Amino acid sequence: MTLLIIISAASIGGLGLFFGIILGIAAKFFKTDMDSRIKDIEEILPGINCGACGFPGCSGYAKALVKQDVDISLCIPGASQVQARIAAIMGKETKDKESLIAKVRCVGDKDTVARTGYYLGVKSCSLAQITVGGDKACAYGCLGYGDCAAVCPFDAIHMGKDKLPHVDEKKCTGCGLCVKACPRNIIEMVNKRDYFFIKCVSKDFGPAVSKVCKKGCIGCGICARVNNNEGIRMENNLPVVDHKEFKGDVTGAQKCPTRVIEFLKEKWEEKKHEKD
């Protein structure tokens, strides 16, 4: 019996060794010269395979960079540091790219928004959306089951106690995976330096909003009127801020009756300093 065990182990081991040697020789013989730049770039890229560049994973982008001469600024999580290092390898110039972060356009926590019932299904936004649409009365707002937080590879979105996602701006790289994950398109990628932000996506008007949500945008348009439509204008009962056109009168935004426009004073002053 022991002999049998020894013989079987020896024969399989011997076979393995023999084949291993053959493969080793073959590997030398059939060696392919891969462009070493592909490997170098692959090491620089973040390696999270988020797909924001439009190629299948980081290695796909690295290959495309070397072989197809694609734009070097496509890696969003890597931002400017990665771009600079790729540029050094490929001998190209870097382009300035505005860095983006994710913002959640909903403030409808459980005290703010009316309920239609109790959703006991699978705790997933996309499933809730295709079945009954969750249990909140607002047809536009956050469902609150955290698909965005689950998909974030950087641990930058967390579901708060209010059952709303909160973005950690320091960790957010702007890859945009959460935007794709949200079935209600609540998350928006915004320029990191923008100072106005509309915290609602409801396209309804007036009472249709205030009946279901205490904090939602009712589409009154006072922000746009005070500013004479310069920089802020109304579209589908929602204000749209054009940060390039904006002249500097922030009173309109501050007159918002539901306080749905977020005004980030620090970023505004930072920008003002630059202009002066």
Place this chain on the structure above:
Amino acid sequence: MEHYLIIIVSAAFINNFVLSRFLGLCPFIGVSKRLDSALGMGMAVIFVLTFASVITYMIHRFLLLPYHLEFLKTISFILVIATLVQFVEMVIHKTAPTLYESLGIYLPLITTNCAVLGAALLNINENYNLLESALNGFGAGVGFTVALILMASIREKLELARVPRSFKGAPITFIIAGILSLIFLCFKGIIAE
């Protein structure tokens, strides 16, 4: 001579590995989108199957049988197949990089392709000698390639056909695989077994 011809035809058509024995279905569905990559995959499988049959026969005849180690045949055959696939992968990577790209993940998947292991084990079951084993492996490879090419040419046409929306993609592919399999049943009975 006739006997050898029968072995090849039998392995290739009558007992077609994909469509009658239902072995190796993963690449059959996976690599049958384009005709040229189907052809390349077929060639790789023919090569692997033929050589695997020969080497597994020799291992069985000269190593496993004399030392009464028949119970090791599955694991040792897998070892042979894995090595061969690695080898083929290196050769294709060196000689035909575009083919290598288009085969993608399916080339290493020949390793776990049950058609290859199936052919090797069937050779032992049928008590084939060395030449018969090689021919059986070759025939099985040809049968696999034929099935793959048939499927790929149909699927290329299918891209342009008006398929009902709910049948697009995988469902229509499986239905066609079923119909092809039905057609191959017609070969049964050509040779009295």
